[in-house]
Structure formats: structure tokens, C-alpha cells
Amino acid sequence: MRSLIQRVSSASVTVDGTVTGSIGPGLLILVCAMQGDTEKQSEWLARKVVNLRIFRDDEGRMNRSLIDTGGAALIVSQFTLAAETKGNRPGFSTAAPPEEGRRLYEHFSAQVASHGVTVANGVFGGDMKVALVNDGPVTIWLETPG
Structure with missing residues (x-):
């Protein structure tokens, strides 16, 4: 699985003029299931994201995790993270098929929540408008091993 995470002061997603998810301080997580991904990769990525120490401690150093900060x-969901850009028009053939992508996206979301993190979601496959206040800015690319 691939993910782009952004430390945010706030973030929201809107579909058809309706806010479907919003958070205060935390992480905006854009996630894409790739062909061949399984629950194992989803669980690894969830553990990595919630434990990644990218929030400031009392001395201003990135030393606290999402779990630490509450x-x-x-x-x-963002299948475009699978983009292949050899030419000028991206291809997305390495993304998981939609049904599998949805299943792994939902599993990933449930795994993040299982660590005690409050989770809000976009709409899988929806035409979403994402708003965020990037804190730092801190933006990190994560990809599951093998």
C-alpha cells in the first residue's frame, strides 16, 4: 500500500457540497491499495502511521506520535498514488481493482481506529474536495515493504 501523510492543524473532505469527514489536529492520510496488497500490508501501514513520531514534543522536536498526542x-482513498508517469499521461494499472481497493481502504481505516485513534473518512471513489491546514508543513510518503 502507498500513503501520503500530512500533519495538519485541521482537515476536511467534502462530497457534493456535504462535509463527509473532518478533524482537528492530527493526520490527513491519503492511501492507495496496490495490486497484490493484502490485509498484512494494511495492518503494517496502520501501525507505522499511528506510531510515526512526527509531532512536536515540549522542546519542539518531532518526537511524538499520533497516539501520543491524541x-x-x-x-x-487516493488511487492516483499508483500513478505511473513514464509519459505525459499517468497510468494507474498498478492500483488494486476497485473492489479490492475499497476492502483494503476500509480495513486500513479500521486498523487505525483499533489503535484508539479517532478516524474520519472520505468517500471511496467519490469526487472529493479536500481542505487542510498543513502543520509544519510535514508531508511524508510511506510505502509498505514487499
Whole structure:
């Protein structure tokens, strides 16, 4: 699985003029299931994200995790993270098929919540408008091993 995480002061996702998910301080997590991904990769990524020490401690150093801070997660499916950009028009053939992508996205979201993190979601496959206040800015790319 691939993910782009952003430390945020706040974030929200809107579909058809309706806010479907919003958070205060925490992480905006854009996530894409790739062909061949399983629950194992989803669980690894969830553990990595909630334990990644990218929040400031009392001395201003990035030394605290999402769990440590009690922050929330806004999780948004984003198949375009699978983009292949050899030419000028991206291809997405390495993304998991939609049904599998949805299943792994939902599993990932449930795994993040299982760590005690408050989770809000976008709409899988929806035309979403994402708003965020990037804190730092801190933006990190994560990909599951093998």
C-alpha cells in the first residue's frame, strides 16, 4: 500500500457540497491499495502511521506520535498514488481493482481506529474536495515493504 501523510492543524473532505469527514489536529492520510496488497500490508501501514513520531514534543522536536498526542486521522482513498508517469499521461494499472481497493481502504481505516485513534473518512471513489491546514508543513510518503 502507498500513503501520503500530512500533519495538519485541521482537515476536511467534502462530497457534493456535504462535509463527509473532518478533524482537528492530527493526520490527513491519503492511501492507495496496490495490486497484490493484502490485509498484512494494511495492518503494517496502520501501525507505522499511528506510531510515526512526527509531532512536536515540549522542546519542539518531532518526537511524538499520533497516539501520543491524541490526534485524529482523516483517511482519504487516493488511487492516483499508483500513478505511473513514464509519459505525459499517468497510468494507474498498478492500483488494486476497485473492489479490492475499497476492502483494503476500509480495513486500513479500521486498523487505525483499533489503535484508539479517532478516524474520519472520505468517500471511496467519490469526487472529493479536500481542505487542510498543513502543520509544519510535514508531508511524508510511506510505502509498505514487499
